[in-house]
Amino acid sequence: MLHQLGWLGHTIRMPEDRLPRRVLYRQLRLGHRSAGGQKKGFKDQLKISLRKCGLDPGSLETMASDRTTWRRSCHEGVQLADKKWAEKYVAKKRRRLVTMAAPDTTRQVFVCTVCGRQCASRIGLYSHQRSHNKQ
Structure with missing residues (x-):
């Protein structure tokens, strides 16, 4: 997640004519997505990662424009997401052990x-x- 967010900030700070930035901001002009369960695209996964880290996708460009602030925000966000995940895992394990121990x-x-x-x-x-x- 940290590498994804780091690459995202790097891509946002690129000049507009660079290919990675154009791909990140492109829209589907021709065609459509088929019906049914869609696979997550890179942008969809980035939005999920941003929400897990407590970062606002709306203020993404302003945060990523300053590299040091962006890096600090990414590191703090990933630590927060890891902490939440660990707490959720421990709680789930406790519930499982309690139900196994109780007759x-x-x-x-x-x-x-x-x-x-x-x-x-x-x-x-x-x-x-x-x-x-x-x-």
Whole structure:
């Protein structure tokens, strides 16, 4: 993400006649995007990265015009995004461990009528009862 944002700032500071800048600001003149789930383009991914880092896509050009401010903003934003991701990951892991540790009292138990064995699912009970019919 840091490299993407760094390249974006570099491209914005380029002269307008340079090819990377023209490609970044170009619009689709002919044709259209087909219906259905579209793959994310580079600009779409950049907008997502900017939002994750807490940077405003509307004030992008003014921020990127000053290189030192842009670099500092990118580094702080990426650290913020990493911190948010880590907190989300830890919370998800805690929830998973709590649900694994707590006994599930709502689970239905299926009991074999012949031997009294407890099965976790109906299909498991059916399979187990077939073993009694082989005798």
